[in-house]
Amino acid sequence: MPEAPKPLTPEEEKKLVEERLAKKAALQKKTARPLDYKESVESERLKQKELKKSGAEKRNAMCEELGRGC
Numbered sequence: 669m670p671e672a673p674k675p676l677t678p679e680e681e682k683k684l685v686e687e688r689l690a691k692k693a694a695l696q697k698k699t700a701r702p703l704d705y706k707e708s709v710e711s712e713r714l715k716q717k718e719l720k721k722s723g724a725e726k727r728n729a730m731c732e733e734l735g736r737g738c
Contacts, residue, residue, distance in 0.1 A: 676684070721729070731737070
């Protein structure tokens, strides 16, 4: 039988709430529309850079897709 989660102290609860709010603010800032062309281009460059995979990541993804144990 699983144990009931232990109650959080007020300090722990406050820390969790602050972490959630910080994460939410970061996501909202990330999805906010840039004001001008320069900001838009910079935002797109950052987005593309985040999506770019390294050689090892590409190789692991290909092995996984092919079902091989590389």
